[in-house]
Amino acid sequence: MKPIKIGIGGPVGAGKTQLIEKITRALDGRVETCVITNDIYTKEDAKILIRTGILPADRIIGVETGGCPHAAIREDISMNAETVDILIDRHPNVELIFIESGGDNLAATFSPELVDFSIYIIDVAQGEKIPRKGGQGMIKADLFIINKTDLAPYVDANLDIMAADTKVFRGDKPFYFTNLKTNDGLEDVVNWIDEHVLLTGLNELN
Amino acid sequence: MDSSLLALFQLCDSNFPSGGFSHSFGLETFIQRNRVHNRDTFSQWLSLFLKEQMVSSDGLAIKLIYQALEENDLDEVWRIDRLLTIQNMSRETREGTRFMGRSLVKIAGTIYDSELINLYSKRIKEKDSFGHPAVLFVLAGYHLKISRDTTMLYYLYSTIVNLVQNGVRAIPMGQTDGQRIISDFQPILKDAVEAVNRLEKTDFGTVAPGIEMAQMQHEYVNVRIFMS
Numbered sequence: 001m002k003p004i005k006i007g008i009g010g011p012v013g014a015g016k017t018q019l020i021e022k023i024t025r026a027l028d029g030r031v032e033t034c035v036i037t038n039d040i041y042t043k044e045d046a047k048i049l050i051r052t053g054i055l056p057a058d059r060i061i062g063v064e065t066g067g068c069p070h071a072a073i074r075e076d077i078s079m080n081a082e083t084v085d086i087l088i089d090r091h092p093n094v095e096l097i098f099i100e101s102g103g104d105n106l107a108a109t110f111s112p113e114l115v116d117f118s119i120y121i122i123d124v125a126q127g128e129k130i131p132r133k134g135g136q137g138m139i140k141a142d143l144f145i146i147n148k149t150d151l152a153p154y155v156d157a158n159l160d161i162m163a164a165d166t167k168v169f170r171g172d173k174p175f176y177f178t179n180l181k182t183n184d185g186l187e188d189v190v191n192w193i194d195e196h197v198l199l200t201g202l203n204e205l206n
Numbered sequence: 207m208d209s210s211l212l213a214l215f216q217l218c219d220s221n222f223p224s225g226g227f228s229h230s231f232g233l234e235t236f237i238q239r240n241r242v243h244n245r246d247t248f249s250q251w252l253s254l255f256l257k258e259q260m261v262s263s264d265g266l267a268i269k270l271i272y273q274a275l276e277e278n279d280l281d282e283v284w285r286i287d288r289l290l291t292i293q294n295m296s297r298e299t300r301e302g303t304r305f306m307g308r309s310l311v312k313i314a315g316t317i318y319d320s321e322l323i324n325l326y327s328k329r330i331k332e333k334d335s336f337g338h339p340a341v342l343f344v345l346a347g348y349h350l351k352i353s354r355d356t357t358m359l360y361y362l363y364s365t366i367v368n369l370v371q372n373g374v375r376a377i378p379m380g381q382t383d384g385q386r387i388i389s390d391f392q393p394i395l396k397d398a399v400e401a402v403n404r405l406e407k408t409d410f411g412t413v414a415p416g417i418e419m420a421q422m423q424h425e426y427v428n429v430r431i432f433m434s
Binding site for chain 1: 309
């Protein structure tokens with residue numbers, strides 16, 4: 001069976017790499033996972049994942065995007081799509097592939113030809129107004145995450161306002177607050193992946 | 207106007223998703239060393255890349271494959287395809303053309319109704335061929351009954367346009383300078399086609415060492431925005 005692909009988008013420093021690191025750790029032993037990282041300038045994110053994460057190096061590939069991170073996940077997915085094929089070739093039983101976009105602006109959305117689901121992550125310290133800006137990345141994502149809630153008091157961000165603004169743009173589509181440093185909210189994210197992506201529990205219902 | 211030419215234009219269009227924006231083919235090494243930093247120095251590199259690598263590798267491959275197709279010698283087509291990849295000294299450039307070739311073949315297979323392209327796609331899937339943009343391009347040109355020299359000229363043109371876009375982004379250069387370079391290269395591209403036609407089979411794959419070394423050294427540049 002073809003693996004499910006989840007795109008992870010969000011501005012630089014929001015916590016994309018850490019989110020993948022935490023999710024892969026939570027799914028370890030249960031779901032066979034690989035990761036593609038799209039750094040803007042280097043292969044730093046791939047290196048960090050190899051160093052801190054649970055996945056072995058041959059399951060993580062960094063792809064440089066010529067300074068066009070948004071193009072690599074939407075207008076011209078060639079390099080990412082070929083890398084998906086390489087990972088499948090290398091690990092024929094892979095079930096889940098994360099594609100981490102290079103940190104880009106709020107407009108970055110994923111091509112449906114590249115991913116099956118997308119998650120968009122921002123952090124509180126980037127400003128309370130980020131959800132209010134209505135970026136397409138946040139609006140179109142299947143799941144929206146607001147990370148680093150612990151920093152809210154230091155940057156005068158009101159989480160209630162961020163939640164209300166998110167609902168204006170996303171309607172009933174899900175979003176969670178997280179503090180990935182302490183794993184706050186991580187369970188919600190993993191449960192969402194289980195229920196909506198992996199469809200865990202479907203067999204039991206039947 | 208010939209509608210088959212339009213069909214080939216689609217493949218030349220910088221909008222065609224080939225992944226070319228991720229590959230500098232050694233240009234980034236020269237940028238990192240500050241050897242390429244403006245329009246003049248970029249033009250010098252581009253001219254060398256065209257004359258000292260494109261002509262004797264991709265250009266000559268197009269000529270040889272087109273001839274082989276006319277003689278219905280498919281074994282020779284696949285042999286040239288193989289040589290084109292394995293003669294390339296740089297791992298990143300080899301992987302780059304392979305990635306781009308595979309990507310182009312996937313889309314070309316859906317827009318052109320060509321048995322040859324389908325066969326090439328099958329060979330790539332079964333790992334009998336590597337995949338290369340120049341090979342896909344000549345298969346498309348031959349399928350569309352575009353002449354050999356025109357096919358070659360358009361391929362070289364699309365390569366230049368892609369690299370100019372990457373140069374504008376990576377150096378950076380002004381957009382007007384970028385377009386001036388493309389315009390200035392028109393006679394140079396025509397000369398390049400003539401140069402290919404003067405070459406023999408034995409010239410295939412002779413590349414200026416400096417160009418090739420920079421492509422190999424790209425693996426170790428500090429800041430990378432390109433895969434090659």
